[in-house]
Amino acid sequence: MSIQQKLKDKLNQREASGSLRKLSVADKNKIDFCSNDYLGLARNKSLHQRIQEAYTNVSDIHNGATGSRLISGNSEYHISLEKKLASLFQSESALLFNSGYAANTAILSAIPQKGDTIIYDEYIHASLKEGARLSFANRFAFHHNDLHDLERKMQKATGDVFVVAESVYSMDGDFAPLLELVTLCEKYGANLIWDEAHSTGVWGREGNGIACMENLHERIFARVYTFGKGPGVHGGCIAGSEVLIQYLINFARPLIYTTALPLHSLVSIEESFRFQQDHMILQDSLHASIQFFRKALSTYPSLEPHFIESQSPIQAVKIGGNQRTRMVAIQLQQSGFDVRPILSPTVKEGEERLRICLHLYNTEQEMEALLEELSIVLQNTPISVEN
Incomplete structure (x- = not known):
């Protein structure tokens, strides 16, 4: 059998199971409940203008970085921005990466060594799992937010131990218990x-x-920040000690062997955080919208069991089954709401869901209308929620 036929067979299997992925373009005529632009900064015209003005005022403009940061791609702007990010994130140092994915892959592939142990929450990002896979360390998942399961695995771990968790989980929208994680890591000398x-x-x-x-930042070995979601731009960074950053410069392959971020991206990152500093009310307004949505949800008793408890912009609605979940999403889209299904294998089979992302620009009327339409769709589409 030819490789082309093997690839086609794999795609046919995906299509038959209802899990075939396709690229799609956001429909601007629909109300956005799917993007990660929580604060609306990706579409903010004032921020766009500030970025353009700042970029124009840079004296040495290049369209591209021209190479890796270890060859020709580094610049004074990179160095200056990293110092500002270190100050913002209250760390000794910070190191820019082309994306959060690259940063996550870098830190776990470069630091844990053979004989060490990586223990990660089962719901962490694919990029972190990829980094762990690329390392030579032993790696184990612990049940989501289950500190007892984590401790059991820490007691059996060898070498240097690295615990991996997220502030807000992308599929459920819930929080990791940071204080308890920090305390447990200190008890066992884990990072x-x-x-x-x-x-x-x-x-x-x-x-x-x-x-x-x-x-709690000073009690954490390394922190990864992503700029393509809330900040509305692109890129990421790792914040931590000077020793950590120097080590990554020497051993992190996603940094060493790739062309650096271009100047426009650097300017965009800097101006985004300046804009946030000048408009902290954006955070308050977003959190007020989240509270409104959860309160409005409480008026729909039939809907509440399907929603995972979340005080973040990510509101997950468990449906179950790829075909059934896609069907509900299509009906919402036909009613003007851009809500996307999250299907297996992205999530476990049986845990397929809609992921509703709330944004600063979603009005109360739009959120109420979405919940109303969702309640109608679910009543007319037999579903089973799998726990």
């Missing part, structure tokens, strides 16, 4: 790697995340 992807910009002073907000 916590903390992914702030979905909390960057949404929590903390000037958007510096949950660890800083809870004043």
